[in-house]
Amino acid sequence: MADLSTITLALIALVFGVDLLVRVLALIYIPRNRRPTTAMAWLMAIFFLPYLGILLFLLFGSNKLPRRRRQKQAEINRFILETTEGVDRVRRDHVWPSWLDSVVELNRRLGAMPLVGGNSARLLEEYQDTIRAMADEVRRAQRYVHVEFYILSWDTMSAPFFDAMEDAVRRGVTVRVLMDHIASLRTPGFRRTKRKLDRIGVSWRVMLPVQPLRGRWQRPDLRNHRKLLVVDGQVAFMGSQNMVHRTYNRVINRERGLKWKDLMVRLEGPIVTGINAIFITDWYSETDELLVRESENAVPRERPEQLDCQVVPSGPGFEGENNLRLFNALLYYAQERIVITSPYFVPDDSMTYAITTAVQRGLHVELFVSEVGDQPVVYHAQRSYYETLLKAGVRIFMYRAPYILHAKHFTIDDDVAVIGSSNMDIRSFTLNAEVSLMVRGPEFVTALRRVEQGYREASRELTLDEWEKRRIGGRVLDNLARLTSAVQ
Numbered sequence: 001m002a003d004l005s006t007i008t009l010a011l012i013a014l015v016f017g018v019d020l021l022v023r024v025l026a027l028i029y030i031p032r033n034r035r036p037t038t039a040m041a042w043l044m045a046i047f048f049l050p051y052l053g054i055l056l057f058l059l060f061g062s063n064k065l066p067r068r069r070r071q072k073q074a075e076i077n078r079f080i081l082e083t084t085e086g087v088d089r090v091r092r093d094h095v096w097p098s099w100l101d102s103v104v105e106l107n108r109r110l111g112a113m114p115l116v117g118g119n120s121a122r123l124l125e126e127y128q129d130t131i132r133a134m135a136d137e138v139r140r141a142q143r144y145v146h147v148e149f150y151i152l153s154w155d156t157m158s159a160p161f162f163d164a165m166e167d168a169v170r171r172g173v174t175v176r177v178l179m180d181h182i183a184s185l186r187t188p189g190f191r192r193t194k195r196k197l198d199r200i201g202v203s204w205r206v207m208l209p210v211q212p213l214r215g216r217w218q219r220p221d222l223r224n225h226r227k228l229l230v231v232d233g234q235v236a237f238m239g240s241q242n243m244v245h246r247t248y249n250r251v252i253n254r255e256r257g258l259k260w261k262d263l264m265v266r267l268e269g270p271i272v273t274g275i276n277a278i279f280i281t282d283w284y285s286e287t288d289e290l291l292v293r294e295s296e297n298a299v300p301r302e303r304p305e306q307l308d309c310q311v312v313p314s315g316p317g318f319e320g321e322n323n324l325r326l327f328n329a330l331l332y333y334a335q336e337r338i339v340i341t342s343p344y345f346v347p348d349d350s351m352t353y354a355i356t357t358a359v360q361r362g363l364h365v366e367l368f369v370s371e372v373g374d375q376p377v378v379y380h381a382q383r384s385y386y387e388t389l390l391k392a393g394v395r396i397f398m399y400r401a402p403y404i405l406h407a408k409h410f411t412i413d414d415d416v417a418v419i420g421s422s423n424m425d426i427r428s429f430t431l432n433a434e435v436s437l438m439v440r441g442p443e444f445v446t447a448l449r450r451v452e453q454g455y456r457e458a459s460r461e462l463t464l465d466e467w468e469k470r471r472i473g474g475r476v477l478d479n480l481a482r483l484t485s486a487v488q
Contacts (some may be wrong), residue, residue: 110326117306178206178207246260312435313433315433334363343407396461399458408422416438
């Protein structure tokens with residue numbers, strides 16, 4: 001009996017010792033090179049649920065891609081810097097904001113891409129028309145087509161695009177396709193889509209595959225969220241829209257009547273080379289094949305519109321949070337007006353301060369979000385910021401149901417706009433590979449202003465009085481969801 005008691009006490013002491021060691025090591029290791037809010041969220045999980053918390057941390061605690069992928073990104077960045085030295089074809093015969101040069105230099109250092117002039121841009125608002133426009137361009141392809149989407153699914157709405165790819169392959173055009181592994185896998189019809197791609201004869205890969213049995217593994221929620229299309233190095237599309245039915249083929253979305261509202265931009269001019277470089281980077285990461293020949297042979301034609309554009313890639317393959325740094329810089333440089341559109345708006349402290357400080361500096365600031373959400377945790381985390389923004393003086397417009405306003409863009413004064421795949425949330429800043437496009441040109445900002453006015457007419461404005469009267473249950477859910485925002 002004494003021996004049994006001794007063994008029991010020893011086991012208790014061992015369990016206690018291991019538990020204490022886990023907590024001490026967590027306090028030492030987890031705060032290293034992490035945001036305080038992120039570190040605190042992980043520490044709370046480990047202290048309240050030690051073993052489950054450690055398991056989750058081992059699965060999701062690192063926001064870095066495997067070393068080999070980061071090395072590839074660094075190789076590509078050096079290649080871009082070397083091959084684009086001196087190609088900043090920007091005319092200085094028009095008025096620039098005095099601060100723009102410093103932002104261009106910031107983007108160049110972070111993402112390697114130069115600012116180039118001689119571009120044209122056309123916004124595409126209607127979902128099905130956008131798919132048709134991309135399909136029409138693929139049908140005109142003569143040499144190659146580069147397709148990259150977070151979600152790519154063959155269905156009744158995307159069928160014209162798949163038909164265009166099939167026609168291009170039949171004509172001898174090289175068609176390469178990238179789609180995010182987990183995002184496409186979770187979309188109904190994934191196996192059907194893969195079979196369709198095989199039948200068409202395109203060369204396709206999944207991005208950031210989570211296939212541990214094949215030696216492919218990284219944090220499962222590090223995803224490639226980019227959406228872009230390049231045809232012959234002459235025309236490019238990019239923005240927020242995935243290549244999938246606007247209900248995402250989900251039963252729950254159809255039952256709720258949800259429809260996605262997106263915005264894409266069609267580009268011509270030297271900037272197409274920069275967008276193609278994003279595809280080349282991601283293709284190299286997944287295949288070890290560096291598509292130098294395509295990038296060298298394609299010389300995009302300069303356009304008379306003379307828009308100045310700069311591609312800004314971001315994601316876990318980079319050391320810094322490129323998109324967050326760009327966004328915050330522009331928010332602080334703004335002098336008159338800021339209009340933000342983001343479907344998933346969960347800013348970190350730095351962005352919250354930048355936005356509220358802008359209002360306190362006397363700027364007019366508007367935020368467009370959806371009235372309803374398709375992701376409950378993110379939706380409630382987003383709502384937890386409304387009170388702070390409204391009290392600061394930000395005007396919040398809620399795009400009416402049943403539409404999910406999925407467009408991602410913002411405008412700064414009458415000078416600069418940013419459009420792309422990046423949300424203004426911590427996931428897009430830290431965990432997702434994104435691509436943004438900074439555009440200098442009053443005509444492009446004016447075009448976006450017309451889009452914003454359309455949003456305004458289809459929205460209702462949220463007031464502080466209305467928000468303070470919301471039910472207690474909603475407040476609790478919002479606050480609980482906010483606790484998870486640092487690790488979403």
